[in-house]
Amino acid sequence: MKISRTTWFRIAAVAFILLLAGLMMIIGRGHTIYLDDKTLEKDGKTWQALYRIDASVAGSTQEPQTLYARERVLFTVMGQKATLHLQYMEAKGGDKVPVDVSIRIPYGMDGVIVNLPALLAGESQDVFLSEFITVPDVGDTSAEVVVTDEFAVTDI
Template structure:
């Protein structure tokens, strides 16, 4: 089998297209599910109180209004997002607006960000954690499958 010059050019072009697609996908990034918490933090001697209300905007779009002990979720493509928060410390108080540029870790798909701790300037270990869903309670309540040898015919 003789390999022609034209077939080598096609092979090289195909490999270059694959490399270009890989670089493009790396540049675009992967998707992250980000949960924002408005909960008081008391961890490792660091204590931060939760404000009365936080209005969360991600990349210019309003996601949610979080009151004390509430959580919202957003799906983000890429490893960074622009977070704008309007914070009301007490009911009926004035709102302050702040904008942050947040970089998400590549190694975690779903992250929880504690907004009061993040806005207080605490280190990443204090405000960021991986979201691990709890196992469903329905799995424990299911009946065991029928293992009898009657092939499902019962008492015929």
């Protein structure tokens, strides 16, 4: 069976649209990065919180943020790669050390927690990165009344 030129064009158009959709799913996937300056204990090892860290994320429209020991800030990013610009001070009055680090965010995770002391200590991603799991709202299930049609037919 010979496939006409029109059919080829249609197949090409559908393939292009599917490819575009796939590309959009990859480049547009949004993640929330929670940066923690908290002491982390894992597998018997401890990474102490740092005195102060100035953080920003490349490509983000958000302003740089400062976090002190036991604090958390969040950034939103698109795509699976994020480059963090960090400037940390181990103790009060110490020198500021600038560091640029790139991390890969797993596609399936909406939010990730990045423990900065572990990251700056050069640990692997398995150590400093964990998934941020949102606790689902299990409150009153009748809390939201759905309004579908203000002109709905009622019993009159």
